[in-house]
Amino acid sequence: MHGRMRKAVAVLVSAGLIAALSLSGCAPKQTEGGGEGGGTEPKPGGSMSFYIGEPAYIDPYNAQETEGVQVTQALFDSLTAFDDFDATKVLPGAAESWESNADGSVWTFKLNPNGKFSDGTPVTAADFVYAWNRIANPNTVNTATGKPDPSVISYHLGFIKGFDEVTAEGSTVTEMSGLKAVDDLTLEVTLSQPFADFPYVAAHPSLGPVPKALVEGGVPTGSGETTIAYGEMPVGNGSFKMAEPWKHNQYIKVVRNDNYAGTKPYLDGVEFKIFKDPETAYTEFEAGNLDFTQIGEGKIKDAEGKYGTSEDGYTVNPGKQVLLGAEASTYYIIFNNATEPFNNADLRKAVTLAINRQAICDTVFEGTREPADNILPPPIAGYAQGAWVDSKYDVEAAKKALADAGYPEGKGLPELTLMFNSGGGHEKIMELVQADLKAIGINTKFESADFPVYLKQLDEGKHQIARLGWVADYPIAYNFLYSLFDSESGDNKSAYKNPAVDTGITEAVKITDDAARVAKFQEINTTIQADNPVAPVMFYKHHHVGSDRLNDFVFNALYLANFDKVWVADAAGAEK
Known part of the structure; x- marks a missing residue:
């Protein structure tokens, strides 16, 4: 998506760009079926x-x-x-x-x-x-x-x-x-x-x-x-x-x-309660004043023990209330491909190989995130496991790529600036990335700003290494590959330019056969990954919980709630 804004901890995000560690996507509310099912007859009202x-x-x-x-x-x-x-x-x-x-x-x-x-x-x-x-x-x-x-x-x-x-x-x-x-x-x-x-x-x-x-x-x-x-x-x-x-x-x-x-x-109605941050909302949830929220930082395992875990990851029912389903979204590191030193493909490769994605998922997210091996997340048609071959932790390969870039053991490479938006918990992730880079000889310093200012800095090309997140507006590869990598896209914050990619995307959108179109986008994705213009880090997952009042409440992979199917156990049962 061009610039969907996301707000968490009062942070704005441009379109598909995600500012906080928990994000949202856009998906309508209808469904043909699926979900766990509450097992009892729905009650109207409440x-x-x-x-x-x-x-x-x-x-x-x-x-x-x-x-x-x-x-x-x-x-x-x-x-x-x-x-x-x-x-x-x-x-x-x-x-x-x-x-x-x-x-x-x-x-x-x-x-x-x-x-x-x-x-x-x-x-x-x-x-x-x-x-x-x-x-x-x-x-x-x-x-x-x-x-x-x-x-x-x-x-x-x-x-x-x-x-x-x-x-x-x-x-x-x-x-x-x-x-x-x-x-x-x-x-x-x-x-x-x-x-x-x-x-x-x-x-x-x-x-x-x-x-x-x-x-x-x-x-x-x-x-x-x-x-x-x-x-x-x-x-x-x-x-x-x-x-x-x-x-x-x-x-x-x-x-x-x-x-x-x-x-x-x-339901008779829904009240969207506005809180300044997820931690405040989760406190209200635990006090019985809220029916659905994100889970507070560091409390996912505790919540699973208290409230039980949803079987499909997306549906809340009593005793199965914690949602951990995969989202159509990716957290990634961007490099400024237009300026030194990251106009050097081997240096970009060295950085992506140096990142211990599993450690980030385990340390920061209690194992509830998945290391990203593709810029396309699993819910997107065209995702293939391991498609971004350098999105893996390989210290020796990272050191070799760094030497190939002309900086053996980091010699001759100046201290680099690692940028991220303030709030949203990104500093903890960046601390781990910083340590990973230091281990191969790359020294970095931090720079952060509120998200609107941060995005402006990225738009102006004032970055070397920075973080972003992208969530699908619609679950198709085009929404990721055009938005993030086409040279004409305003969301191509890495300043990546590859005429073969631009031409390929133009050709792909015209293909009317679904399978052939997906295959063409996979081919384009392979071309992009060979250049490592960005470094996928992790795939987002839900970390949400609903109250035991809710039955058949679905919060889907595109981060939208289905308020049409949910019913509450304490409803009056008035005729629908």
Whole structure:
């Protein structure tokens, strides 16, 4: 993803970039099956509470970090959705069907005729056209401030014809030519080039429809003629609706949307409780004041002993409450490939071979992370075990590569700067990396900054070695390989340039056969790993826990909760 923002310990992350050690991804809430099953009949009614940090936005036009997207995906249905237990499956969302022309350059979506916004207004194709143009237009006004506020997630729409014209500096064009509401229930999307994976993109939670009248005129609060800015109380077409305006730094409350076109949730509502950090949230959980949260640092094994571990890693049921499932996300070290000394491929190879990934996973994460042997994590189609052949701990090979780089035993190599964003627990990881590098003769010093400042430093190329994390917007290899390694990508923080990779990605997205497309991306991945532009360190896993009130509560590999299937044991049982 270009720059999804993640907030933990009040730290922002750009799109797929992850600032903290626990991260989030973006995946819709539908599922065809799977999970453990609670074993008893679901009860309708009741509510649950869910930990988030303070979101940057919950208006979908700029819902960019996982906290905001967590709320957005409860309020909105995008055109398509992912299965919770097989994210490679694309399921119907607001669209009941879709098709493309032969080369995948024109996509036609047929909307569910029963689709409505939570105020009862029918959802039409024009609502999607308006919503997507609003995201693309850099002059879009933030309804909360009344000032222009360009969306940082507009890159999701970059394949649509006319996107470049809308986003060009100084442009007066406000609508993408590739979007067309053929009729109320038919949306036609023309792309600037074939893109066989476009239905995955259409599942992003921020790409739902929005009602123009309420966005521009305000949302009625229910008390007289009073309205509130749309961004404070968004109206969507999802399974829940806002119960009241967002109480900043306190909570966001949503309730079941009785106008929802799909199967309605069991829950009456969800309260997103806002805390400053996971440790505070976990304390509240242990006090019985919260139903779902991250587990506090160093407390995973203790939590497993107290609450039991989920069998599938993603589903909470009483006595099986700790989630440790694999996430579609990777923690990695980047090198500045454009400047000395890391324009030297052998030096990059030496560093990646020197890192003891297993020690990091065991020491910092109690063995609940997996050493990364690929930039693509296991949930992504195209992952192959051991594909990044130098992402292993081999001190002797590291020393040889260092000598091949012209720095035998580190001689002649100046002290290097190892950068990371402050907060999020990264210093403990970097201390281990620092020791590993010293063992082969590379001396480093630390430099850290708050995440927004840190990202700016990376964008300006002011780094030698630095850390980042990436979580999938959608579970396809393109989302990693284009974002991190294409020379035109804004998220290519390593300044890696390989014309063969750029050309390969352009060719791969046009391949309509799924297996052939995945194979092409694997070929591109092999080309990238030979250059070692980055050093994959570990694959993230959940470290979350739910209360024993929750039954069949799913928190998927893309880091989104399914509030539609969960039920609580103490529900009143009112008719659904």
